[in-house]
């Protein structure tokens with residue numbers, strides 16, 4: 001029971017950390033987790049990916065991480081988000097079967113070199129020889145050189161359902177109140193955070209015929225590099241309905257029973273996943289909100305009503321649910337609830353996610369004040385790979401925000417103190433046109449070189465990159481001379497142009513064109529490669545321009561700004577305006593330093609000088 005690396009917690013952060021650490025054959029890696037919480041479980045909505053997050057899943061997959069593979073093994077509905085907005089900002093979102101996802105996670109862990117230990121960690125302390133000693137609930141001890149804590153919402157977790165408050169990390173699981181020896185020396189955030197979940201509904205009691213069906217998107221792609229382009233598994237539909245005034249009035253009439261508003265919950269919730277109570281009171285003039293009915297699995301008899309997370313008492317939940325079209329006879333299987341928990345002060349972590357004052361101690365996931373499976377998984381990877389590299393006395397792997405959403409996430413976390421749960425979205429990046437799903441393999445190449453393992457993903461990536469380089473250089477060099485050479489687009493042919501120039505034209509779909517041209521010349525590349533090359537060629541000019549914008553940003557740092565004027569612009573978000581009003585920055589530099597100000601806002605303000 002002596003390990004190089006131990007991970008506490010088998011959630012999305014923990015499994016990713018243990019998985020990558022165990023890819024280093026020299027290391028002995030253990031994962032300790034509560035026996036009653038499935039590995040890789042999805043306590044909130046059973047979906048992976050989405051705007052900004054799909055990019056992270058592809059980055060992890062290109063790095064040899066787990067999440068994309070697990071999502072593919074359990075995916076039951078695929079959607080391309082932002083499809084109408086063009087290739088650069090599209091993201092994949094996969095609805096997963098929650099039981100299959102957890103099963104796939106367990107199978108992966110069991111098939112790896114990770115030692116899985118089902119137990120509760122009651123205490124952790126650091127020994128004089130530099131190792132960590134973990135005290136378990138069965139009175140046994142574990143020792144480890146590096147320790148990664150990924151305890152999610154469990155640290156001093158408290159569950160709220162109406163007036164009932166119980167200790168717990170989530171439904172039917174106890175909280176984690178131990179580890180006090182080590183945690184007493186770790187600085188936690190001064191605020192507690194909170195998250196919530198909607199009631200789960202009995203599928204047999206829902207009338208889907210009055211809801212709008214949302215079918216799976218057949219053009220969406222698998223996440224995992226080794227899986228074919230097209231989706232093969234059985235698909236389910238989701239359904240759209242609406243919560244309306246009659247339901248919102250019930251919520252508004254019961255304000256004093258809401259733990260969110262009667263003072264019972266002190267924790268701060270995620271701004272971008274507001275509870276239905278939040279929506280009812282924040283938007284008094286809105287009388288309708290979407291509710292997406294998402295099946296939790298192929299054989300699961302429960303439905304997740306996305307958009308109405310709540311901690312009101314069960315009878316109030318039932319009352320407002322039954323006013324929603326399609327849910328008139330709905331029965332609740334598990335009532336909605338909220339959880340409050342402690343989070344670590346991430347400004348004390350370095351870019352490898354190591355806690356600065358305790359050598360060898362790493363934190364990753366929701367315990368760092370983030371929200372979401374993908375954010376947790378990305379941090380798990382960063383902590384896991386760096387703990388492994390440190391144990392092997394090798395240089396650390398630091399992700400840059402210029403070429404990865406993982407880098408954006410980590411830099412945002414470690415350079416600020418959170419005042420609310422952090423969620424990743426594309427506007428957090430200055431480089432959105434470059435940080436796409438399609439080019440994740442290219443972007444992760446330099447990091448894989450540092451990891452330097454000869455895994456199957458590395459072999460796949462090398463081939464992909466070689467073919468990508470070949471395709472791009474052909475597109476740059478191949479010049480069409482006449483209409484005859486270019487029959488498919490004869491009507492728009494303007495004279496000698498390179499394939500790259502044609503791909504950049506507004507009236508041409510770059511992916512379709514490159515695919516057609518490759519076929520014409522008898523060369524067959526994988527669809528994901530064609531997409532990557534075509535979109536990279538198309539946006540190369542924009543990316544140069546965007547880099548120039550960034551350079552301009554750094555030059556205007558000391559310019560004075562009129563913060564009141566900024567509140568008048570419609571393209572500055574409500575959140576940013578709130579923060580500007582709070583801080584009242586006088587210079588552009590001060591604006592840049594405000595937590596939560598989006599890079600897109602900075603670019604816009606710089607453009608007004």
Ligand SMILES: Cc1cc2nc3c(=O)[nH]c(=O)nc-3n(C[C@H](O)[C@H](O)[C@H](O)COP(=O)(O)OP(=O)(O)OC[C@H]3O[C@@H](n4cnc5c(N)ncnc54)[C@H](O)[C@@H]3O)c2cc1C
Nearest residue numbers: 009010011012013033034037044121152176365366372376
């Ligand atoms: C009620 C609820 C609502 C949520 N709502 C949302 C939402 O709206 N949007 C969203 O994006 N995300 C939501 N989430 C968050 C999402 O579940 C997390 O972001 C994600 O699961 C975090 O992953 P993690 O690995 O950090 O932690 P978790 O998945 O929570 O995993 C923590 C692991 O640590 C283990 N553990 C804890 N203490 C100990 C100990 N002492 N000994 C051994 N093992 C221990 C547990 O067994 C568990 O496996 C919600 C979570 C909950 C519980």
